[in-house]
Amino acid sequence: MAKKQFKAESKRLLDMMIHSIYTHKEIFLRELISNASDAIDKRYYAAMQKGGEGMDRSDYFIRLTPSETTRTLTITDNGCGMTEKELEEDLGTIAKSGTLAFKQAMDKSEEGKAAPEVDVIGQFGVGFYSAFMVSKNIKVYSRTEDGEGHLWESDGQDGYTVKPFDYPTVGTQIVLTLKDDEEGEDYSQYLREYTLKSLVKKYSDYVRYPIRMMEEKRVPKGEKEEGKPQEYETVMEDAVLNSMVPLWKRSKGEVTEEEYARFYRDNFFDVDDPLTTIRVSVEGAVSYTALLFIPKKAPWDFFTKGYKRGLKLYSNGVMIMDACEDLLPDYFGFVKGLVDSPDLSLNISREMLQHDRQLKAIANNLKKKIQSELKKMLDGDREKYETFYKAFAQSIKFGVYDQYGMNADFLKDLLLFYSAREEKDVTLHEYVAAMKEDQKAIYYAAGDSLGHCLGLPQAELIRDKGYDLLCMTDDVDEFAVRVLASYEEKPFKAATDEDLGLASEEEKKAMEEKAAESKDLLEKLKEDLAGKVKEVKLSDRLTKSVACLNGEGGVSIEMYKVLKAMPNAGELPMEFVLELNPEHPVFQKLATLSDTDRKEYAELIYQQARLMAGLPLDDPAAFSELVCKFM
Numbered sequence: 001m002a003k004k005q006f007k008a009e010s011k012r013l014l015d016m017m018i019h020s021i022y023t024h025k026e027i028f029l030r031e032l033i034s035n036a037s038d039a040i041d042k043r044y045y046a047a048m049q050k051g052g053e054g055m056d057r058s059d060y061f062i063r064l065t066p067s068e069t070t071r072t073l074t075i076t077d078n079g080c081g082m083t084e085k086e087l088e089e090d091l092g093t094i095a096k097s098g099t100l101a102f103k104q105a106m107d108k109s110e111e112g113k114a115a116p117e118v119d120v121i122g123q124f125g126v127g128f129y130s131a132f133m134v135s136k137n138i139k140v141y142s143r144t145e146d147g148e149g150h151l152w153e154s155d156g157q158d159g160y161t162v163k164p165f166d167y168p169t170v171g172t173q174i175v176l177t178l179k180d181d182e183e184g185e186d187y188s189q190y191l192r193e194y195t196l197k198s199l200v201k202k203y204s205d206y207v208r209y210p211i212r213m214m215e216e217k218r219v220p221k222g223e224k225e226e227g228k229p230q231e232y233e234t235v236m237e238d239a240v241l242n243s244m245v246p247l248w249k250r251s252k253g254e255v256t257e258e259e260y261a262r263f264y265r266d267n268f269f270d271v272d273d274p275l276t277t278i279r280v281s282v283e284g285a286v287s288y289t290a291l292l293f294i295p296k297k298a299p300w301d302f303f304t305k306g307y308k309r310g311l312k313l314y315s316n317g318v319m320i321m322d323a324c325e326d327l328l329p330d331y332f333g334f335v336k337g338l339v340d341s342p343d344l345s346l347n348i349s350r351e352m353l354q355h356d357r358q359l360k361a362i363a364n365n366l367k368k369k370i371q372s373e374l375k376k377m378l379d380g381d382r383e384k385y386e387t388f389y390k391a392f393a394q395s396i397k398f399g400v401y402d403q404y405g406m407n408a409d410f411l412k413d414l415l416l417f418y419s420a421r422e423e424k425d426v427t428l429h430e431y432v433a434a435m436k437e438d439q440k441a442i443y444y445a446a447g448d449s450l451g452h453c454l455g456l457p458q459a460e461l462i463r464d465k466g467y468d469l470l471c472m473t474d475d476v477d478e479f480a481v482r483v484l485a486s487y488e489e490k491p492f493k494a495a496t497d498e499d500l501g502l503a504s505e506e507e508k509k510a511m512e513e514k515a516a517e518s519k520d521l522l523e524k525l526k527e528d529l530a531g532k533v534k535e536v537k538l539s540d541r542l543t544k545s546v547a548c549l550n551g552e553g554g555v556s557i558e559m560y561k562v563l564k565a566m567p568n569a570g571e572l573p574m575e576f577v578l579e580l581n582p583e584h585p586v587f588q589k590l591a592t593l594s595d596t597d598r599k600e601y602a603e604l605i606y607q608q609a610r611l612m613a614g615l616p617l618d619d620p621a622a623f624s625e626l627v628c629k630f631m
């Protein structure tokens with residue numbers, strides 16, 4: 001029979017696997033066992049949905065059978081099995097979670113160089129392919145509940161064959177013919193009882209089905225005779241190698257941080273330990289256990305559509321869903337983990353799950369728990385919280401803004417913004433607590449960068465008064481604070497807002513008088529800048545700069561930029577107001593200029609105000625020419 005070729009991507013991975021100098025080849029066993037366990041879950045779940053007749057939970061097993069004579073290690077399960085098509089597609093292609101993540105990480109490391117590869121393989125679920133690290137031939141016998149049996153076979157790179165085979169039972173049997181030992185590579189160890197036992201303990205102890213193996217046991221032979229030493233003989237005995245108790249079902253004190261960390265890395269495909277582990281056990285109207293992890297960094301695909309949000313869902317130790325989205329609100333989408341509840345029926349369909357009251361109650365509790373854990377971290381371990389915030393601030397801010405601020409109150413105390421005065425991130429509470437006595441509002445500046453915020457001319461007076469300024473450099477920031485509107489009864493005010501409420505009645509009056517005096521000049525400047533600005537007026541918030549640019553009616557230029565950059569933004573009209581500093585020598589000079597000169601001055605002032613606002617120049621060449629002329 002002609003051999004079929006592996007798909008191109010698979011081939012590359014396979015090649016890396018086979019030639020890997022990787023020292024943890026042993027993980028192949030974990031991968032095969034975990035596939036077997038998933039397959040049993042699937043079969044059990046399907047049986048329960050059909051009403052649960054047929055097999056009992058305790059009938060399921062995974063069996064390891066090493067044989068020195070044939071140099072094979074056989075892994076047998078009575079899970080769901082694979083059809084011919086599945087054998088082709090699942091074992092002939094890489095399209096699956098673990099393997100894909102692995103491949104992507106590899107692509108990032110330079111063309112599969114040995115060093116990064118070494119770390120990468122150990123952390124990702126690399127799946128079935130990893131068996132090629134230790135095998136020269138692999139046979140997979142498999143049969144599904146209502147299908148015929150098949151045999152899939154491959155020697156590795158040169159492809160595979162699939163043919164009908166009368167496999168007697170439902171399930172899968174994988175026969176690995178181990179590679180020959182070579183210098184520094186002891187493949188024979190995978191035939192030894194001791195190695196297999198310790199590998200199961202190390203990687204697969206919490207697999208929920210028994211992993212069985214015939215074990216040599218020394219037992220007393222016959223009755224002990226008077227005056228003679230007891231004789232022993234070696235017999236084969238069936239043993240269960242794993243404890244089967246899932247990690248989250250063991251008592252809290254019994255599980256070490258390292259065990260949690262390894263569980264997290266193995267199950268959620270992260271190379272790092274989690275930043276924090278949260279364990280929740282609830283007994284009551286709805287009972288459940290949850291094991292949650294907050295990653296240290298955002299996964300590479302976190303901000304893409306492909307990111308799979310949600311928690312694994314178990315019903316009494318049997319996985320019923322890989323990523324249940326309904327358990328987490330969007331803004332906590334970075335949380336990884338699982339929920340196990342005996343109250344959820346195995347019988348439930350995935351569609352019905354969405355409307356399940358118990359599930360809703362669990363989701364609601366978890367949300368509160370995550371929020372309070374984060375708050376605790378913020379109060380107790382600021383550095384750790386900052387690591388968290390660096391990775392996931394956007395999620396929190398988006399949560400504040402989303403759904404018209406429905407969750408703003410719930411999330412506001414998790415926010416941090418950069419304080420111009422403290423020169424570090426502060427909470428809103430810290431900002432308000434440090435406000436000067438006469439300060440009425442929380443002032444902020446939005447911009448593309450810290451430099452832009454700190455240099456914003458509109459904020460000059462605010463800072464001269466000794467008020468702190470929060471710098472908002474994320475696109476979502478200003479949207480979030482506008483939704484919040486106030487914090488601890490202090491309103492938010494953008495430095496660019498029309499009225500900052502800083503001037504006293506007298507100051508206002510004085511400004512009005514000045515404006516009346518300069519009325520003609522302001523009119524002329526408006527004509528000079530026709531089509532560019534809607535209005536030119538005097539400002540009381542500038543202390544150093546000559547001018548600043550604002551949106552008409554207090555519309556924020558930053559928000560305009562964000563909206564404009566959105567897909568399908570279309571034509572967004574924006575009108576500008578140029579504010580001038582009447583105390584500035586350049587302003588004072590304006591009145592003395594000829595019409596032509598004033599027009600050029602106006603143009604220069606306007607263009608540099610655009611720059612300060614983070615807007616592009618209308619015509620860089622013309623601007624440059626004008627600047628040179630004045631030099």
Ligand code: ADP
Nearest residue numbers: 035036039081090096097098099127128129172
């Ligand atoms: P992954 O486990 O990351 O999905 P694998 O390469 O390990 O990738 O396996 C690919 C697919 O092959 C699995 O998702 C599963 O559908 C199928 N499979 C593997 N082993 C078994 C098995 N023992 N029984 C049934 N199906 C299996």
